[in-house]
Amino acid sequence: MLRKFLIALSLLAFPSLAQAADITGTAKVRDGDSVLIGNNRVRLGGIDAPSSDQLCLNNHGERWTCGVAARDELAKYTEGKSWVCHARSIDRRGRTVARCEVGGEDIQKWLVRSGWALAYTRVSHDYEADEAAAREAKAGMWQGAFIAPWDWRVRNKKTTILGATKPPDGAHSVLLASASGPVAPSPDCTIKGNVNTAGECIYHTPNSRWYTQIKMKISKGTRWFCSVDEAEAAGCRETKR
Secondary structure (H helix, E strand, O other), X not given: OHHHHHHHHHHHHOOOHHHOOOEEEOOEEEEOOEEEEOOEEEEEOOEEOOOOOOOEEOXXXXXXXXXXXXXXXXXXXXXXXXXXXEEEEEOOOOOEEEEEEEOOEEHHHHHHHOOOOEEOOOOOOOOHHHHHHHHHHOOHHHXXXXXXXXXXXXXXXXXXXXXXXXXXXXXXXXXXXXXXXXXXOOOOOOEEEEEOOOOOEEEEOOOOOOHHHOOOOOOOOEEEEOOHHHHHHOOXXXXXO
C-alpha cells in the first residue's frame, strides 16, 4: 500500500515526460550541446560536444578553440530559427534532455555529422553513422586531434587522442591543459571559475576584486567561462566580493 502511495505521489510531483509539452521557441546557445529556450535549460540528448573551454589541435598541429567553435557554429546555424524539443528526461543538473529539431532538421544529427559533437553511445546509438561520416570527411574536430568530451572532463595522461591527424609530440600536454590553463581559451572567455573550500563553484569577472589572485591550473577546481550565463548554467555563483 505504501509503495503504491509513493508511486502516485511521485507521478504528481514529476509528470511523465512522455506526456509533457514540447519545448518550442528560439534558443540561446550555451555550448555545443546545451541551449536555453525561454526559461527551459535543454541538454541535447544522444550526443556530447566539447565544453567551451576545451582546446583541440588542427591539421597543422596548432591548438584551436574547438569548444568555442562548436558553440558558435551551432548559434550561427540556428540563428533566428524556431526550435522544437521533445523531452526525454531530466539530467542531474536539472536540464531537460531532449531531441530537438530546428526547421524540421534533427539538430543533433547536424552537429555530429558536422564534426562539432560525438555520438554519445553510452545512452544512444542513433548518431553513430553520422559520426563515421564526420570522421571520414575530417569535419570539425576530426580535422586534427582531440579528446572525446566525456574523456576530457576526467582527463589524464592516458586519455585517448582521437582525430585524423597523428598527434605531434607534446599533444597530450596541450589537450590536457586546455580547460584550466593559465591563458584563456579565447579573448571572449575570460571569466574565471573556481571551487571554494565549501565546495561551491564561484565565478569572477575581470572586474572582480579577487580576479587576478585566482590561479588557473590544470585541475577540476578551475575553468574558464565565456559569459555569466554560461557560468551560472554550470552551477556557479558570482563572488560576493
